[in-house]
Amino acid sequence: MFYLILIAIWELAYRVGVDWLRIWKPYIFPSPIAVFTTLWSLIVDGTMSIAVLASAKRILVGYLLSIIIGIVVGLAIVRFKYLDENLSPLILGLQTLPSICWLPFSILWYGLNESAIIFVITVGSTFAVSIAIESGMKNINPLFARAAKTMGARGFSLYWNVIIPASLPSIISGLKQGWSFAWRALMAGEMISATKGLGQVLMVGRDLADISQVMAIMIVIVVLGVAVDKLVFGKIELNIRQRWGLDKA
Amino acid sequence: MSVLVENVSKSFITKNDRINTLNNINVEFHKGEFVCILGPSGCGKSTLLNIIAGLETATTGRVVCNGKEVKGAGPDRVVMFQEPALFPWLKVIDNVEFGMKLAGIPKEERRAKATKYLQMVHLTRFQNCYIHELSGGMRQRVALARALTLDSEILLMDEPFAALDSQTKNILQLELQQIWLETKKNIIFVTHNVEEAVLLADRVIVMSANPGAIKKEFHIQLARPRQPENIDLAYLAADIMKELKEEVEKVAKAEFDTNWTSKKDIVLSDSDSNMGTGI
Numbered sequence: 001m002f003y004l005i006l007i008a009i010w011e012l013a014y015r016v017g018v019d020w021l022r023i024w025k026p027y028i029f030p031s032p033i034a035v036f037t038t039l040w041s042l043i044v045d046g047t048m049s050i051a052v053l054a055s056a057k058r059i060l061v062g063y064l065l066s067i068i069i070g071i072v073v074g075l076a077i078v079r080f081k082y083l084d085e086n087l088s089p090l091i092l093g094l095q096t097l098p099s100i101c102w103l104p105f106s107i108l109w110y111g112l113n114e115s116a117i118i119f120v121i122t123v124g125s126t127f128a129v130s131i132a133i134e135s136g137m138k139n140i141n142p143l144f145a146r147a148a149k150t151m152g153a154r155g156f157s158l159y160w161n162v163i164i165p166a167s168l169p170s171i172i173s174g175l176k177q178g179w180s181f182a183w184r185a186l187m188a189g190e191m192i193s194a195t196k197g198l199g200q201v202l203m204v205g206r207d208l209a210d211i212s213q214v215m216a217i218m219i220v221i222v223v224l225g226v227a228v229d230k231l232v233f234g235k236i237e238l239n240i241r242q243r244w245g246l247d248k249a
Numbered sequence: 250m251s252v253l254v255e256n257v258s259k260s261f262i263t264k265n266d267r268i269n270t271l272n273n274i275n276v277e278f279h280k281g282e283f284v285c286i287l288g289p290s291g292c293g294k295s296t297l298l299n300i301i302a303g304l305e306t307a308t309t310g311r312v313v314c315n316g317k318e319v320k321g322a323g324p325d326r327v328v329m330f331q332e333p334a335l336f337p338w339l340k341v342i343d344n345v346e347f348g349m350k351l352a353g354i355p356k357e358e359r360r361a362k363a364t365k366y367l368q369m370v371h372l373t374r375f376q377n378c379y380i381h382e383l384s385g386g387m388r389q390r391v392a393l394a395r396a397l398t399l400d401s402e403i404l405l406m407d408e409p410f411a412a413l414d415s416q417t418k419n420i421l422q423l424e425l426q427q428i429w430l431e432t433k434k435n436i437i438f439v440t441h442n443v444e445e446a447v448l449l450a451d452r453v454i455v456m457s458a459n460p461g462a463i464k465k466e467f468h469i470q471l472a473r474p475r476q477p478e479n480i481d482l483a484y485l486a487a488d489i490m491k492e493l494k495e496e497v498e499k500v501a502k503a504e505f506d507t508n509w510t511s512k513k514d515i516v517l518s519d520s521d522s523n524m525g526t527g528i
Contacts, residue, residue, distance in 0.1 A: 146304055147334035151348035151399060152324035161351065165338045244337040245381020 007032050030212040039216040047201060048220070054197040055186060058114065062121025063182045070126045070178065074133025075159075088134070091127050099124030099181065100188040107193060117189040117197075124185030125178035132174015136167035169240055176233045183225055252278040252301060252326075252403060252435070257310035259296055270296050272460035274310070280402065281433040285446035285453045287489065289497045291504070293461030294439045298407050301437065302328045314403070324348060327396040328405045331412055333388035335380045341391055342367070342376040348399045359398075366394040369428060386417035393425070397432065406438045410445070419477060422448055426474055443493060447486045448475055455492050458500045465492050 014031040017024045026034075042048040073091070077084045102123045103116070110116040140163060148162040164171075190199025198217055205213030241247050259271040270293040278284050288294045299305040301312050303322040312319040314326060322328075327348070335344045342363055349359035367373045370390035380388060389409060396404055410418045426449060429436055440446050446453045450469055457464040467489055471481055 143330060143332060143334045144336060146322075147328070147330065148347075148351075149304065149322040150302055150324070150326065150328040150405075151395075152351045154321075157351055161347070162336070165336070168338065240338075243379050245379065 027209055027211055030215050034212040035215045035219070038210070038212040039219065042201070042213070042216060050196060051198045051201045051217075052220070052224070054194075055190065055199070058117050058190075058197065059121060059182055059186045062118040062186070063125060063179060065118070066122045066124070066126040066178060066182060067129055067175065069122065070129025071133060073126070074130035074137070077130065077134045078137045084134075091130060094123075095127040095131060098188075099185040100192070103189060103192060106189075112193050117186065117194060120189040121182045121185045125182040128181050129174055129178040132177065133167070133171055136170030136174065137163055139170065140166040169237075169244070169246075172233065172236055172240065176229065176237075179228065179233070180225065183221075187221065251280055251315070252437070253313040254278075254297070254301065255310050255313065257297070257300060257307045257312065259293065259300065259305070259308050269460035271300075271307075272462045274461070274463060276454065276463060278403075278435055278437055280435055283429055283436045283438065283449055283451045285438045285440055285450035286456060287440060287443065287446045287453055287493065288456030288461070289458050289493065289500045290441060291500055292456045292458035292496065294441075294456050295407050297456075297461070298328070298405050298437065298439050302326050302405050304328070324352065324399045325401045326403045326405055327399050327401045328407065329389075329392055329396045329409045331408045333380075333385075333392040335388055335391055335395070337380050339380075340376065341372065341378050341380070341383070344380065344391055345376075345395045345398060348395060352399070362398055363394070366397045367391075369397070369431075370394045370424065384417075386413050386421060389413060389421060390424075393421075393428070397428070402435055404434045404436045406436060408439055408441070411440070411442070418445075422477070423474070425449065430473060443486045443490050444477065444482070447482045447489065448477055453489060455489060455496075457496050459503060464496070 010032050014029060018026055018029055018031070039048075073087075077087060077091075099120050102120050106116040106119045106123075110119060144162050144166050145158065148158055153161060186197075187199045187202075190197040191203050194200040198221060202214055202217040205211070205217065254274055254276045257271060257274045258269065260267055260269045262268075274297060286294045286297065296305060300307050301314075301319070303312075303319045303326065319326075336347065339347065342360070345363040345367060346359045349362065354362075364373060364376070367376055370393055372387060372390055372394070375383060375387065380391070383391065392409070410421050413421065422445060425436075429449075436449075438446075438449060447469060453467040453469060455464045455467070456462065467485070469485060471479070471485075475482060
């Protein structure tokens with residue numbers, strides 16, 4: 001219902017701004033009807049499914065890589081004080097660097113292909129993941145670790161049985177953040193250097209001055225982002241919150 | 250199996266000061282003995298317990314447990330903390346099994362044992378609950394069951410009932426007494442509650458503050474199981490309270506403003522008005 005109202009306002013703005021007052025041109029401000037017609041035709045002619053599949057493949061590979069690397073780096077920082085002192089500021093700095101800045105390097109190293117984009121995605125979300133792991137593990141209730149130690153946990157078993165599960169809530173939110181970074185990196189990468197994928201379809205829309213297509217792809221990106229968030233992370237988070245009793249406010 | 254604390258001192262160095270928390274503690278805990286360490290807040294009794302547990306290291310001196318010097322925490326000296334320290338990501342039964350899982354005991358065996366100890370603390374009905382679904386007293390029972398499963402001969406308890414309401418506390422004290430009678434573990438129990446100490450202990454060690462040292466020992470030779478209403482307990486408690494009162498006032502003086510004076514009986518009322526105590 002809320003979204004219907006939003007679309008109605010959009011349509012109204014279009015009518016007033018483009019049809020009556022003629023202060024905007026139709027090619028800079030699309031009407032919702034045009035956008036949904038374009039969206040439908042993109043779905044029907046198969047462009048959309050090809051684009052979504054291509055993008056999904058890239059982001060899955062890139063995101064998985066970043067999780068693996070992020071976990072390794074995060075654990076290493078937690079485990080070794082020397083790395084913590086020296087590497088943490090660097091990681092924080094790299095985290096603030098938009099991952100698209102890596103694209104020139106990436107193209108030089110890998111060429112204009114899948115690997116270049118996957119590299120950008122991985123770089124984009126690895127640091128968010130490792131920072132989340134680091135802060136999650138550092139901020140667990142020290143009582144958990146003390147209790148586990150008196151029961152004979154040490155070394156690996158302490159990490160596996162206590163520290164990792166105890167920091168899971170913050171790790172999940174870090175992974176979630178990593179996902180959104182990966183998603184942004186993917187779009188940026190595709191817009192600049194891909195031959196298929198959502199970002200590329202968006203750029204085609206720009207090149208053909210088809211603002212409806214640009215808008216349609218933007219909507220698809222947002223919907224996919226929300227869907228993954230709700231279906232994957234939302235479920236995991238809800239499960240953890242219920243177990244821990246964090247919902248009882 | 251006994252625990253021997255030899256010349257243990259602990260000091261913290263702050264920016265411009267050196268704080269002696271514990272000063273030359275010598276004490277022995279015997280097999281099967283229930284000892285309460287009693288003292289005012291800030292006297293270092295929890296620090297002493299942590300040193301015995303191996304969670305903190307002594308500045309000087311050493312702790313010898315069963316002929317071996319204590320180097321770190323271990324399952325032969327399980328600790329029960331003031332907070333239950335249960336893991337919220339595990340069900341009650343898995344929490345109880347946790348220590349045994351670390352020890353590598355096979356699944357069926359540890360399930361059977363966990364059920365047995367849950368029965369002992371009357372919580373089998375809740376074995377599939379998560380921790381947040383339990384009340385404070387129930388959580389502390391689960392923690393007790395978890396501590397018992399490791400079959401350590403030594404059980405260290407750091408004010409385990411201090412955060413509970415008084416009814417729950419009473420019930421748990423009596424249950425702990427019963428469990429101790431059944432298992433005959435060596436329990437070292439830190440508390441600031443005189444009645445609790447007298448009810449539970451064979452021996453009460455009163456500590457003084459600043460620096461923490463052992464002030465006096467009391468042997469409680471009353472028949473078990475003891476009831477909190479028992480009048481003999483009240484006499485003994487009054488005796489120990491006298492000893493403690495001085496220390497409590499000392500701590501209060503150190504912590505409060507300098508204009509705080511200990512007016513007679515302001516901290517703890519003296520039991521002399523009972524006429525007959527300590528005669």
